[in-house]
Amino acid sequence: MLKENYIKKLYELDKKLISLEYAQALISWDSLTLAPKKSVTFRSNALSGLANFYFATLICEETNEMLTYLTENGEQLNDLDKAKVRILKEEYNKIAKIPPQEYADYKALISESSVAWENAKNEKNYQEFSPFLEKVIEFQKRYINYQEKEGHPYNTLLDDYEKGLTVEITDNFFDFLKEKVVPLVKKKSYLNKDKINDIPGNFAVKKQAEFSYYLMEKLGFRMDCGVLAESEHPFTINLSRDDVRITTHYYEDNLLSSILSTIHETGHAIYEQNIDKNFGSSVIASGASMGIHESQSRIFENNFGRSLEFWEFCYPKLKSIFPELLKDIDTNFIYKALNFTKPSLIRIEADELTYPLHIMIRYEIEKMIFEEKVKVKDLPELWNSKYEEYLGIRPGNDAEGILQDVHWSEGLFGYFPSYALGSAYAVQFRQAIAKNINIENSIKIGNFSEINNWLTNNIHQFGRTKTPSEIILAATGEKFNPKYYVDYLTSKFN
Ligand code: ZN
Numbered sequence: 001m002l003k004e005n006y007i008k009k010l011y012e013l014d015k016k017l018i019s020l021e022y023a024q025a026l027i028s029w030d031s032l033t034l035a036p037k038k039s040v041t042f043r044s045n046a047l048s049g050l051a052n053f054y055f056a057t058l059i060c061e062e063t064n065e066m067l068t069y070l071t072e073n074g075e076q077l078n079d080l081d082k083a084k085v086r087i088l089k090e091e092y093n094k095i096a097k098i099p100p101q102e103y104a105d106y107k108a109l110i111s112e113s114s115v116a117w118e119n120a121k122n123e124k125n126y127q128e129f130s131p132f133l134e135k136v137i138e139f140q141k142r143y144i145n146y147q148e149k150e151g152h153p154y155n156t157l158l159d160d161y162e163k164g165l166t167v168e169i170t171d172n173f174f175d176f177l178k179e180k181v182v183p184l185v186k187k188k189s190y191l192n193k194d195k196i197n198d199i200p201g202n203f204a205v206k207k208q209a210e211f212s213y214y215l216m217e218k219l220g221f222r223m224d225c226g227v228l229a230e231s232e233h234p235f236t237i238n239l240s241r242d243d244v245r246i247t248t249h250y251y252e253d254n255l256l257s258s259i260l261s262t263i264h265e266t267g268h269a270i271y272e273q274n275i276d277k278n279f280g281s282s283v284i285a286s287g288a289s290m291g292i293h294e295s296q297s298r299i300f301e302n303n304f305g306r307s308l309e310f311w312e313f314c315y316p317k318l319k320s321i322f323p324e325l326l327k328d329i330d331t332n333f334i335y336k337a338l339n340f341t342k343p344s345l346i347r348i349e350a351d352e353l354t355y356p357l358h359i360m361i362r363y364e365i366e367k368m369i370f371e372e373k374v375k376v377k378d379l380p381e382l383w384n385s386k387y388e389e390y391l392g393i394r395p396g397n398d399a400e401g402i403l404q405d406v407h408w409s410e411g412l413f414g415y416f417p418s419y420a421l422g423s424a425y426a427v428q429f430r431q432a433i434a435k436n437i438n439i440e441n442s443i444k445i446g447n448f449s450e451i452n453n454w455l456t457n458n459i460h461q462f463g464r465t466k467t468p469s470e471i472i473l474a475a476t477g478e479k480f481n482p483k484y485y486v487d488y489l490t491s492k493f494n
Contacts, residue, residue, distance in 0.1 A: 003076060009066045013057070014084055018281045020054045022239055029237045029245055033229045044111070051107065058088075059096050067092055083284050083465040094160070097146040106139050110411055117409030126380045126398040129409070134376045136411050137369060144370070154370040157414025161290045162421065163467045167367065170417050173424065173482045174360045180486045182390050184493055185354055188341050198254050198337065201325035205250040212248055212262040214317055219266050219300060220452040222273050233348075234261040236268035236297075240281055244269040255322075256338060260301055267300030268293060270452060274460035289468045290415065292459065294422020295429060299455075302352050302423060303430045304443055306338045313446035341493060343391035345400045352423075353493045354391065359420035361386045362405075366413050424485035425472060429459070431484055432476040 024047065031043055057063075070077065070085045077085065095103065113132035120129035144156045151166065158165040209228075217223055222242075231247035238244045246265035250258045271287055279285035287293040304310055311331040319326045341351040347358040365382060368374045374382055383402040388394045395401030407415055433439060437450050458475035472480050 003069075003073065006066050006069050007077075007081065009062070010070060010081065010084060010088075013063060013066070013088065014282050016057050017054065017088075017283065020050055020057065022281075024050050024054075025237050025239055029239075032231045032235065033247060048107075055095070055103075058092060059100075063088075063092065064096070080279065080282075080284060080465065084282060087283050087464055094147070097148075098143065102139075102142070106411070109135055109139065110409075113409045113411075114406065117403065117406065121399050121403040124397040124399040124403070126402055129403065130376055133379075133408060136408065137376060137413075140411060140413050141370070152370075154367050154414065157366075157370070158417065159414075161415050161418050163289055164469050165291070165417070165421075169480070170363060170421075173421070174363060176482045176486050177356055177360060177420075178390075180490055181353065181357065184490060185341070185343055185357060185390075186392055188353065188493060198256060199326070199329055199334075201255070201322070202252050203255045203322060203325065205252065207321050208250045208255065208258050211318055211321055212258065215259070215262055215314065216246075216266050218314070218446050218448065219263070220270050220448045221266050225273055226269055228262070234265050236265045236272070238269075238272040238286060241273050241275050241277060241279075241285065244272045256334070260305065260338070263305040264297045264301040267297035270300075270455070271296040271460050274452070274456040275463040276461045279463055279465075284464045286464055288459075288462065288464055288466060288471055290418035291421040291425060292468050292471060294419055295425035296422075296455070296459070298423045299426035299429055303426055304439075304451075306335075306352065307440075307443060308332075308335045309440045309443040311335055312444050339492075343393050345387065345393060345395050346404055353489055356420040356423060357390050359416050361390060362416040363420075366416070369413075421480075424482055425468075425480065427485040427488045428472065428476050428481060429455075432458075 027043060027047060027050075031039070035043065067085060067089045070081075071089050074082055074085065098106075109132070113129075113136055116132045117129050120126060140157065141153075144153045147156045149156050149159075152168075155166045158167070158170065212228055213223075216228060225242040226244040226246065229245065229247045230249060232249065234246070234248050236244065236246045246262070246269050248258045248261040248265065268287075271293060275285050287296075308331065311334050315331050315334065339352065341353040343354050344350055347355070350358050361383070364386065365374070365379065368382070369376075369379075380398055380402045384394050387401070407413075430439070433451060433454050437454060439451065442448065442450055459471055462471065466474070469479065472478075
């Protein structure tokens with residue numbers, strides 16, 4: 001076959017897969033925002049039909065032949081097509097190495113184990129979930145073998161979410177945190193016994209929404225290319241750079257919660273909205289990795305949103321929306337409330353300082369699982385003892401311990417580290433931005449255009465055409481260096 005024909009086939013495949021992903025994403029968005037409760041059966045059917053269609057489209061001899069040819073003759077391709085081939089070939093290899101029946105069985109197992117997890121969590125009883133987790137882990141171990149990669153077995157899983165990430169890099173990162181942050185957390189928890197209360201009052205949801213829209217626009221969200229909705233857990237979904245959807249969750253008695261969520265998801269959304277428009281709708285037109293994505297949400301949430309300058313800029317607006325309820329509250333109070341730290345049991349409610357330790361615990365446990373150093377039945381005890389060791393507190397039951405997160409029931413091993421890496425990348429990016437831009441000044445006047453230009457030029461525009469390490473090196477002038485993050489945490493919270 002001629003090279004032109006292979007390229008034509010590449011474009012056709014790209015278009016088909018993106019169309020299927022578009023449909024799946026839209027259905028997920030609907031299910032998490034507006035769909036009625038009883039819609040679940042038909043939706044699951046439709047989603048499994050689309051997943052089968054996706055599998056059949058990607059995994060076939062014709063695709064294999066085309067991707068193999070274009071991989072071997074890569075020098076004839078332009079950079080964008082090369083990136084498409086690299087991404088699709090990786091995706092192909094990952095799935096094609098799994099025996100088809102086993103892959104289908106695994107998909108069925110995951111949907112059962114998610115239900116089992118939810119029931120076990122409600123019952124606060126790990127034993128109900130344990131047999132399912134055992135099977136999910138057995139599959140993960142076989143999956144690692146099928147991929148036939150050299151080095152530590154857990155590297156295969158880390159690399160799935162963060163290209164190039166290894167146990168060596170992650171160990172180095174967490175060792176550093178363990179040495180510097182764990183002692184700080186223990187000291188802090190002693191000093192800060194009483195939690196600074198959230199702002200008292202009943203904050204109408206409609207008015208909170210008004211402030212969310214104000215922030216989104218100010219931060220640089222293109223309002224005609226996205227929407228804001230409400231969901232149980234806030235998230236971002238990207239259909240294209242011109243259609244990025246975010247959600248938040250409003251609590252009438254907790255004003256700051258929805259504000260932080262909106263800032264976080266806006267950071268994710270701005271990333272997607274600023275990918276090079278020449279990429280069109282293609283596999284290359286989305287974020288580079290989980291870690292880089294999280295760095296963009298965290299830089300807005302932690303490094304900008306929790307700063308005093310940020311509240312100097314936006315507090316007058318918030319006060320004008322809630323003049324009575326906020327009349328005795330100043331920016332200093334909000335700054336302190338947002339940066340209060342105290343060890344807690346639940347990851348998603350953790351503060352900026354203790355958050356990475358929750359991730360470190362999950363990382364250490366996952367690593368032990370794939371090194372065959374712990375049995376599934378012993379995981380709760382391991383979990384509880386690590387919380388005691390690093391955070392000085394012990395879960396009272398499985399729901400506030402090992403059952404709190406959905407990830408393992410869905411087979412997402414290797415995923416957690418990207419959350420902590422994202423926060424660390426964010427600090428390294430912030431340092432690089434500060435070499436050229438007066439960040440404090442820009443934030444104080446609520447003008448994010450210079451900052452967003454930097455982020456777009458150095459990170460956003462490239463989509464998936466660069467790997468995480470290539471982005472970090474080009475944007476900051478050095479490899480990923482956890483020192484920036486640890487120094488930032490120690491100087492801020494000491
Ligand atoms: Zn996020």
